[in-house]
Amino acid sequence: MCGVVGIVAHSPVNQSLYDALTVLQHRGQDAAGIMTINNGVFKLRKANGLVRDVFEQKHMERLAGNWGIGHVRYPTAGSSTSAEAQPFYTNSPYGIAFVHNGNLTNAEDLKKNLVSEARRHVNTSSDSELLMNQFAHELCESGGDWNLKPEDIFAAVTALHTKARGAYAVVASIIGFGIVAFRDVYGIRPLVLGKRETEQGTEYMVASESVAVDAVGFEFVRDVAPGEAVYITQDGELFSQQCATNSELVPCLFEYVYFARPDSTLDDISVYASRVRMGQKLGEKIKRDWSELDIDVVIPIPETSCDIALEIANTLNLPYRQGFVKNRYIGRTFIMPGQQQRRRSVRRKLNAISQEFKGKNVLLVDDSVVRGTTSEQIIEMAREAGAKKVYFASAAPEIRFPNVYGIDMPSANELIAYGRDVQEICDLIKADGLIFQDLPDLIAAVGEGNPSVERFETSVFDGNYVTNDVSQDYLDHLDELRRDSAKDASSQNQSSSLDIHNFS
Numbered sequence: 001m002c003g004v005v006g007i008v009a010h011s012p013v014n015q016s017l018y019d020a021l022t023v024l025q026h027r028g029q030d031a032a033g034i035m036t037i038n039n040g041v042f043k044l045r046k047a048n049g050l051v052r053d054v055f056e057q058k059h060m061e062r063l064a065g066n067w068g069i070g071h072v073r074y075p076t077a078g079s080s081t082s083a084e085a086q087p088f089y090t091n092s093p094y095g096i097a098f099v100h101n102g103n104l105t106n107a108e109d110l111k112k113n114l115v116s117e118a119r120r121h122v123n124t125s126s127d128s129e130l131l132m133n134q135f136a137h138e139l140c141e142s143g144g145d146w147n148l149k150p151e152d153i154f155a156a157v158t159a160l161h162t163k164a165r166g167a168y169a170v171v172a173s174i175i176g177f178g179i180v181a182f183r184d185v186y187g188i189r190p191l192v193l194g195k196r197e198t199e200q201g202t203e204y205m206v207a208s209e210s211v212a213v214d215a216v217g218f219e220f221v222r223d224v225a226p227g228e229a230v231y232i233t234q235d236g237e238l239f240s241q242q243c244a245t246n247s248e249l250v251p252c253l254f255e256y257v258y259f260a261r262p263d264s265t266l267d268d269i270s271v272y273a274s275r276v277r278m279g280q281k282l283g284e285k286i287k288r289d290w291s292e293l294d295i296d297v298v299i300p301i302p303e304t305s306c307d308i309a310l311e312i313a314n315t316l317n318l319p320y321r322q323g324f325v326k327n328r329y330i331g332r333t334f335i336m337p338g339q340q341q342r343r344r345s346v347r348r349k350l351n352a353i354s355q356e357f358k359g360k361n362v363l364l365v366d367d368s369v370v371r372g373t374t375s376e377q378i379i380e381m382a383r384e385a386g387a388k389k390v391y392f393a394s395a396a397p398e399i400r401f402p403n404v405y406g407i408d409m410p411s412a413n414e415l416i417a418y419g420r421d422v423q424e425i426c427d428l429i430k431a432d433g434l435i436f437q438d439l440p441d442l443i444a445a446v447g448e449g450n451p452s453v454e455r456f457e458t459s460v461f462d463g464n465y466v467t468n469d470v471s472q473d474y475l476d477h478l479d480e481l482r483r484d485s486a487k488d489a490s491s492q493n494q495s496s497s498l499d500i501h502n503f504s
Ligand SMILES: O=P(O)(O)OC[C@H]1O[C@H](OP(=O)(O)OP(=O)(O)O)[C@H](O)[C@@H]1O
Pocket: 258, 301, 302, 303, 304, 305, 331, 332, 333, 334, 335, 366, 367, 368, 369, 370, 371, 372, 373, 374, 375
């Protein structure tokens, strides 16, 4: 996942963009970038690392200007090199800076056409650079004259929707004109709009999650609709238009399970409330299926599962205890780039308080079990701390299918539930019992927050890919390209790519 943000204000935006990126940090820990516009010139700083490490005082001072965009990256295509950090830039037409959350499913076809028909150069293996070039090409083709009008921009996004497939929540700044933000036709990735009234006039903000809007002191207005584009001129005038004929809201279910912050509301669904309902429903299932078990205490695996575990404890009428302490200086392990790093990080990140385990039958709760990196080690730690029995509950069902829409799960073989039933997974992670939420219950837990959402993007659980273009051949190809062992080679290949127009 990545986090995107864009602000058009009447005073400098560097600090607000920085603040927004720090509250979106949970969506991407690999790289961060900000590009502002000042006196008709782009100012850029991007690099690998966390927001707090990428931007020093000197960079912040140089990021002048009253409008700009920002990005935190979790790579799902290409490599992890700084050359693929975002924003991307292209000089034609007008000068465009571009940030993207999501992942394309037809990147290779797009690339062929871009080179052969549009004669555009794409310098990295990032699908986001491709998408930017396709957008730039559509802007050239949209028929407007030099003085770009809202209808020209909407025509370009309309054309883009017919060519790009997959997931994309995008914010782009077009120099001399303004910021355009849009979501793919299913709205797989989130994007929200905020505003703030000032003496100089209205200021606007778009961001991946509502928490960024709150943190920067803007007021939440609404979600950007799937297929819709919002255009904010550099003077603060807002235009919006539905640019797709076939749009339908099908948001990613895993955003609510794991990715988004609990204090965000996405597509009118509170992430926190949906996690509480996940806990209620899983608690009911545990009551039904495990009535004979004598569980003494419910313990969450920090951090994402805490709200879920508390509700399970309430439903089961059992004590809830924080048996693991999280090292606040270690980030999320699942979105780290390699399995070795992920494995090492679990023990550095979590430590058991042995009194909470000694002689007890504990129920450990996590939001999800993906590669099994966390669950396997945590169960071992619970036993080392003296637990008698260790039961394990996952608020998400078994994850058996790769993700192609912006979550880095490209290889079915790396998923612990792939080709295994619950007992086999339980044996692997060495639990005394393992229980997963049922998919209909998870869908209900999230969907109750907004009954108008008829479908969610659930491919990691059931293999149904909403874009209808994902074949087994494509998945095999992705596996070859992106499985952990392949990624290292790709990063080495790309490490010599140009880092263009960047402040060091
Ligand atoms: O089965 P796995 O491959 O280990 O993946 C699942 C685990 O990874 C995530 O935690 P993470 O440490 O990323 O973040 P958190 O602190 O937000 O829970 C998630 O919450 C699970 O704990």
